[in-house]
Amino acid sequence: MAISTTFTGIDLLAFQFLLASLGCVAAGLSVWAVTALCRRWLPGIAAQRSVWLLAQCTIVAAFVLVLMPQGERLHLLPPIDIETFSAESAAIDHAAQVSTAGTSQTAGAADEDRAPRNYLTWAAQAWLLIYAAGLGHALLQLLHSRRALQALASAGDRTATQPVDTIEIDAPISPMLFGLLRPRLLLPRHLHNFADDQRQLIVEHELTHWRRRDLHWANAGIVLQTLFWFNPFMRLLRRQLSWAQELGCDRDVLHGRPPAQRKAYAAALIAQLKLQQTCMPTALAFGNVTPDSVAGRIALIRAPSRTSRWTRIATVAGLAAVLAASLTLQPSLASQDNMQLSCTALMDAATGQRLRYDGQCEERATPASTFNIVVALMGYDSGILVDEHTPLLPYKASYASWNKEWQTDTDPSSWIINSTVWYAQQVTTQLGQQRFQRYIDSFGYGNRDVSGDAGEHNGLTQSWIGSSLQISPAEQLAFLRKIVTRQLPISDQAYAMTTRILHPQTLANGWTIYGKTGTAAPAQVNGRDDENRQYGWYVGWATKGTRTIVFARMTLDHRQQTYAGPRAKQSFLRDVASQLDKL
Incomplete structure (x- = not known):
């Protein structure tokens, strides 16, 4: 009994999100290591808020780039083939189900009707739920902090002595600035017990936050930490951002001041630390330090370090290297953009009305041997091809010959039957690059590359063989309709001979099919063919009486013993062509 797994859009999203989350944490570890080394060798970066916000953004970029379309092409590690992994784990899961079901026919029948879900699928979807729950919890914490600050502000008395709204309150808090859109400064009444110069310096510290727009920087860091709550390094970096903001304000407030005022400022910091009982993570507070870090801050107050532009350059270069490494060294999902690619499209040639348009019909892929229809049109129009059996070209050992049927002298008729690559290459070589490009442009074929x-x-000789030339099923329909309605700038002889060598077949329902198959492997990141997957094409037109329908069927599935092109043809003739009278 065959076991299969079915992937929904949610499944693929969950896989990608799980992979991006893991890469995000790995990038966070690397970023933290780089910044730790920079702090050791270049201590001045501790006071550079841009460094720490940029470090957070680097982690976010590593996450986003994994999710971007075509991002897997930049990865160096081999992609993860989810379908293969899932099929194996599903088979194991199914075997366990059958084992537990015993000989019960009812249980066995139920197992046949459903595809077992594998553990990776459950884990990925569970992570989506966990992330959503964690994000909700983080947002609730922010809301709680905001309400606490609003409550403090409501309980205080407003003063009009500062350029921002200032509120004095009877609470053992640190002086703090909060409110992105409406900044407010909370000052505890115990500041009146401080010396005048100390009180003035403390207030100036918070106003410096306001002038430097530190609230914007702080809120950006908080938003990123909230969105990536699962990454512990985002929290560490956000704390370093807060630390840098405090050090930056200390530096600006004390710039040019005498040692006595520096000493008074440090004493005020210690006194405030002893008095405060709580600190709000969404506010910029003068005493926003821990007992372990206050000594370091006082040391920098007494003897501030200097930072040159080379410090920033070195740190930015290190973060850029981390981003590049995290992008190229983490695995991607194999063929994540077209995991189960399939399209069946039919159009009435006379009216252009779509009769059927199922699947990913806008996705482009290599045309493979369906391009031989184009080569035939060009060959007969240019005179390189004459009739069904002329020219007969001799086979040479240097020609592409991975198919034994190609290792013989070939004429136009046998070329189309066997999709002999070297024969098409001889025709295009005689055309020359400029004339070849002109034909493709005038045909409007695919991306024309x-x-x-x-x-x-x-x-x-290679553009249509898993290379630059790409075309979608929808574009195949448009091109085939031009053939049927004779809208291409070629001779009548080219139309007639191309149609003849396609070897039409008449079905039992009276429809005559003119079609061409194509098989090709998707290209991997390293440029090699994917040994596990194949594109299958079957394109052409069907006629009966005065009616003509153009069609295109394209699939991307696992490589099997038979070629994907003939399989696409068989399924089309069996499932679609037999129903043409109903369209």
Whole structure:
């Protein structure tokens, strides 16, 4: 009994999100290591808020790039083939189910009707739920902090002595600035017990936060930490951002002040630390330090370190290296953009009305041997091809010959039957690059890119074989309709001979099919063919009486003992062509 697994859009999203989350944590570890080394060798970065926010953004970028379309092409590690893994684990799961079901026929029948879910699928979907729950919890914590600050502000008395709304309250808190859109400064009444110069410096510290727009920086860091709550390094980096903001304000407030005022400022910091009982994570507070870190802050107050632009350059270069490494060294999902690619599209040739349009019909892929229809049109129009059996070209050992049927002298008729690659290559070579490109442009064929592999200059012989030339099933329909309605700038002879060598077949329902198959392997990141998957094409037109229908069927599935192109043809003739009278 065959076991299969079915992947929904949620399944694929869950896999990608799980992979991006793991990569995000790995990137966080690397970023933290780089910044730790920079702090050791370049102590001045501790007061650079841009460094710490950029470090958070680097982790976010590593997460986002994994989810971006075509991002897997930048990865160096081999992609994870989810379908293969899932099929194996599903088979194991199914065997366990059958084992537990015993000989019960009812249980066995139920197992046959459903595809067992594998553990990786459950884990990925569970992670989506866990992330959503964690995000909700983090948002609730932010809301709780905001309400606490609002409650403190409501309980205080407003003063009009500062450029921002200032509120004095009877609470053992640190002086703090909060509110992104409406900044407010909370000052505890116990500041009146401080010396005048100390009180003035403390207030100036919070106003410096306001002038430096530190609230914007702080809120950006909080938003990123909230979205990536599962990454412990985001929390560490956000704390470093807060630390840098405090050090930056200390530096600006004390710039040019005498040692006596520096000493008074440090004493005020210690006194405030002893008085405060709580600290709000969403506010910028003068005493936002721990007993373990206050000594370091006082040391920097007494003897501030200097930072050159080379410090920032070195740190940015290190973060860029982490981003590049995290992107290229983490695995991706194999063929994640078209995991179960399939399209069946039919169109009335006379009216252009879509009769059927099922699947991913806008996805482009290599045309493979369906491109021989194009080569035939060009060959007969240019005079390189004459009739069904002329020219007869001799086979040479240097020609592409991975199919034994190609290792013989070939004429146009046998070329189309066997999809002999070297024969098509001889025709396009005689055309030359410029004329070849002009034909493709005038046909409006796919993406019209016949440049071939990058740097290889092989467009004349390779562009349609898993290379630069790409076409979607929808574009195949448009091109085939131009053939049937004779809208291409070619001779009548080219139309007639191309139609003849397609070897039409008449079905039992009276429809005559003119079609061409194509099989090709998707290209991997390293440029090699994917040994596990194959594109299968079957394109052409069907006629009966005065009616003509153009069609295109394209699939991407696992490589099997038979070629994907003939399989696409068989399924089309069996499931679609037999129903043409109903369209």
